[in-house]
Amino acid sequence: MTQSKAGPDIAPGRLHEDAYSENFSDLHPLLEPHEAQVEADRCYFCYDAPCMQACPTSIDIPQFIRQISTGNPDGSAKTIFEQNILGGMCARVCPTETLCEQVCVREVAEGKPVKIGQLQRHATDHYMAGHDATPFDRAAATGKKIAVVGAGPAGLSCAHRLAVHGHDVTLFDARDKAGGLNEFGIASYKSVDNFAQREVDFVLSIGGIELKTGMRLGDNLDLAELRATHDAVFLSVGLGGVNALNKEHESQNGVLSAVDYISDIRQAEDLARLPVGRHIVVIGGGMTAIDIAVQKKLLGADDVTIVYRRGQERMNASRYEQELAQTSGVKILTNVQPHRLVVDNGHISSIELERTSTDKDGALKGTGEYLTLAADMVFKAVGQTLVQEDLDASITIEKGRIVVSADRRTNLDDVWAGGDCALGGEDLTVTAVEDGKIAAESIHTALSEQAHATTESRERVHG
Amino acid sequence: MADLRTNFIGIKSPNPFWLASAPPTDKEYNVVRAFKAGWGGVVWKTLGEDPAIVNVNGPRYGAIHGKDRQLIGLNNIELITDRPLEVNLQEIKQVKRDWPDRALVVSLMVPCEEQNWINILKRVEDTGADGVELNFGCPHGMSERGMGSAVGQVPEYIEMVTRWVKQHSRMPCIVKLTPNITDVRKPAQAAKAGGADAVSLINTINSIMGVDLDIMSPSPSVDGKGAHGGYCGPAVKPIALNMVAEIARDPVTHGLPISGIGGVTNWRDAAEFMALGAGSVQVCTAAMTYGFKVVEDMIEGLSDWMDSKGHTSVDQFIGSAVPNVSDWQYLNLNYIAKAKIDQDLCIQCGRCHIACEDTSHQAITNMVDGARRFEVIDEECVGCNLCVSVCPVEDCITMEPMAAGSIDPRTKKVVDKDYANWTTHPNNPMAVKDAAE
Numbered sequence: 001m002t003q004s005k006a007g008p009d010i011a012p013g014r015l016h017e018d019a020y021s022e023n024f025s026d027l028h029p030l031l032e033p034h035e036a037q038v039e040a041d042r043c044y045f046c047y048d049a050p051c052m053q054a055c056p057t058s059i060d061i062p063q064f065i066r067q068i069s070t071g072n073p074d075g076s077a078k079t080i081f082e083q084n085i086l087g088g089m090c091a092r093v094c095p096t097e098t099l100c101e102q103v104c105v106r107e108v109a110e111g112k113p114v115k116i117g118q119l120q121r122h123a124t125d126h127y128m129a130g131h132d133a134t135p136f137d138r139a140a141a142t143g144k145k146i147a148v149v150g151a152g153p154a155g156l157s158c159a160h161r162l163a164v165h166g167h168d169v170t171l172f173d174a175r176d177k178a179g180g181l182n183e184f185g186i187a188s189y190k191s192v193d194n195f196a197q198r199e200v201d202f203v204l205s206i207g208g209i210e211l212k213t214g215m216r217l218g219d220n221l222d223l224a225e226l227r228a229t230h231d232a233v234f235l236s237v238g239l240g241g242v243n244a245l246n247k248e249h250e251s252q253n254g255v256l257s258a259v260d261y262i263s264d265i266r267q268a269e270d271l272a273r274l275p276v277g278r279h280i281v282v283i284g285g286g287m288t289a290i291d292i293a294v295q296k297k298l299l300g301a302d303d304v305t306i307v308y309r310r311g312q313e314r315m316n317a318s319r320y321e322q323e324l325a326q327t328s329g330v331k332i333l334t335n336v337q338p339h340r341l342v343v344d345n346g347h348i349s350s351i352e353l354e355r356t357s358t359d360k361d362g363a364l365k366g367t368g369e370y371l372t373l374a375a376d377m378v379f380k381a382v383g384q385t386l387v388q389e390d391l392d393a394s395i396t397i398e399k400g401r402i403v404v405s406a407d408r409r410t411n412l413d414d415v416w417a418g419g420d421c422a423l424g425g426e427d428l429t430v431t432a433v434e435d436g437k438i439a440a441e442s443i444h445t446a447l448s449e450q451a452h453a454t455t456e457s458r459e460r461v462h463g
Numbered sequence: 464m465a466d467l468r469t470n471f472i473g474i475k476s477p478n479p480f481w482l483a484s485a486p487p488t489d490k491e492y493n494v495v496r497a498f499k500a501g502w503g504g505v506v507w508k509t510l511g512e513d514p515a516i517v518n519v520n521g522p523r524y525g526a527i528h529g530k531d532r533q534l535i536g537l538n539n540i541e542l543i544t545d546r547p548l549e550v551n552l553q554e555i556k557q558v559k560r561d562w563p564d565r566a567l568v569v570s571l572m573v574p575c576e577e578q579n580w581i582n583i584l585k586r587v588e589d590t591g592a593d594g595v596e597l598n599f600g601c602p603h604g605m606s607e608r609g610m611g612s613a614v615g616q617v618p619e620y621i622e623m624v625t626r627w628v629k630q631h632s633r634m635p636c637i638v639k640l641t642p643n644i645t646d647v648r649k650p651a652q653a654a655k656a657g658g659a660d661a662v663s664l665i666n667t668i669n670s671i672m673g674v675d676l677d678i679m680s681p682s683p684s685v686d687g688k689g690a691h692g693g694y695c696g697p698a699v700k701p702i703a704l705n706m707v708a709e710i711a712r713d714p715v716t717h718g719l720p721i722s723g724i725g726g727v728t729n730w731r732d733a734a735e736f737m738a739l740g741a742g743s744v745q746v747c748t749a750a751m752t753y754g755f756k757v758v759e760d761m762i763e764g765l766s767d768w769m770d771s772k773g774h775t776s777v778d779q780f781i782g783s784a785v786p787n788v789s790d791w792q793y794l795n796l797n798y799i800a801k802a803k804i805d806q807d808l809c810i811q812c813g814r815c816h817i818a819c820e821d822t823s824h825q826a827i828t829n830m831v832d833g834a835r836r837f838e839v840i841d842e843e844c845v846g847c848n849l850c851v852s853v854c855p856v857e858d859c860i861t862m863e864p865m866a867a868g869s870i871d872p873r874t875k876k877v878v879d880k881d882y883a884n885w886t887t888h889p890n891n892p893m894a895v896k897d898a899a900e
Contacts (some may be wrong), residue, residue: 034532037531038530038531041530041531044812044814044855046812046813046814047813047816047817048813048829048835049813050811050835069507105811105812106810108810108811109810109856158486181495220670224479396654
């Protein structure tokens, strides 16, 4: 390979062909049955278990683990799916170290929690390998029609629960396939073997959900029209926009959106065709920054540096994820912020960073000290935004998110919202699933009351 | 290092750890390996009459597993030795000659006819073996032929055969008892009456290990059928300890030497049997689970423990716990204990709470001032020890005796310093009023 001084080195195929499948294999391989048995036996079957309290979807964790230990993995999976129909994906991507496993009494006692996430995967994978459909039956048809906009975790969860209650759901998604961030936004090594799509199929197997892809709100889909033609609408559109650095040369070659590139990795038929710089700089401190940084390293970049403007303890990425990055060879540089993008022949060549300090009020300011990192690629992972103009102007938005009540109702009486686009969430798959579930129950209650009121008034007229 | 040398009814061994009559002692090869590993003695696997019996060729063992497939109970349907009598006798003779310092006892089982016993005793005596153990215990196969536990369940037969053995042999005689009876004192008394030098117990317990729900057969399954077998291993130890203690404290059999058997897996188990009166212990399942090396921990552990207690020989503690084995009616009803939870050790699993709340006395909180916290409510606690039993953390919950003179918050009564039991309790219609001092 010739290396010209004039251009950056962003050649694809930096690895031996076998290395791709190895680097992008399962982060946590499935527990073998005996391993699962031994791990399940570690569970104390706590009363009013702290893990269950910590689970955003309130899965009965002691119960499902006990079912594994008594040799009933299908029953275990049903326990999980009752609360979380995307239990399979959550088992892979949940930051369990800050949720159920953080409060596991064995974590408290000995620093070694029961591997709840991996046991959940054992049960759900076992079920999905042996069954084509979800374990639930639909209630009698209600004749109600609900539009769910966005087929990510929140939308899938909502649609499934509504279908269980006997409602008919139309599930729209802007992309050409369903799954949302499960399909396009999660690091490949967390969801191998096309799991996201297999899970979509599993969810849709309940029946009564019509999936319509390529339908984008504000494009070929209109909220007012959806409201007019459906009994209720659930918005789970996610965050379609990406925050900008607001620096000169941001539109030059090599300055990229991390979200887009992660999607490219997930959708790539051949990872060896993706361009990979030798020197990579990732700007941000969340899970997206980690996901892009680790995967670039796995694709063969020489050095990958995450630059974050505050201290490492302030990063949104969990401690576990930070360690995963560091043990993968990613450097985390903290207390620096982008100052200037340096381009050469229309392509990024380096980035100038300014060191930062935080004053006693927590305000961040530059110190006037600068450093420069060579960069063939700079990835922006500084947060995503709601594309507000796609929505109805009458919907209440605060802090760039849709305002919802405890039961995920918006200010519009026939519109609910959940997932990343709604205010107050934690931007996790599992909280999105819970949003969808809560909204579905609320929609179901509202429509049932409506039906009841209609019957009553009809009876009054005819009586 | 304490002296572990043992003299059990005149049979000497370098330590009290013998291998029980069972598969590990069926052949010279195994027994020599055991002696090399350090076992103090063996009871050779039960000899019978020729032609040798046959065994099933399918599974002979079934198991109960605990966590991580730890074996906690084993059962077997193997019979007595299936090798020709002469082969066994030759090997016994050779082994005794090669290992004169080890105990070598021969287990026997022949039909209940005097002549049959005379015949076999003569041949065993010729081997130079240290003694005989009469197998009146095996609950499967042989019992269907009128031997094993079929004899052990009829005290009169035990006495009769024991008498024959003592009459026709100079060898020390141990009678091995079956636990498949209602009162183990009766067969022990019979053995003593017949002149036995000692009893050994327990043999295995009648058991079905499980049911294969796919083929609806007891497990282990031999071609679709299962038969009850003999249960042993760590799970049977409490049953064995009780039976040993019953014989040790029975006025008729008190002082009769006992070889303790039943789930001995480590030095502590052995020490417990010995504290309840056993002069030696016999081991099988632990060896069959882990190999002969387990004796090393038994020897060193017992020795270290004896050193820590100042015992220089095993005789100094054998039977030490027997005087404290009592009957319920003599337990001190004025002794009052309350559970106490060490909040620093508590990991907040809540098992103590739910066990007490659902199944006992509602004496443990789960919330205090709105926070998850488990505390004993002394006003409700009867001191039952269930919470201690279910707590996964050692020493987190303890039973604390109440001081005499203090007030029991549950009964509002003063804790009496004096001993008082049921025999004198006012609620006892049979109370011996005048006996109270």
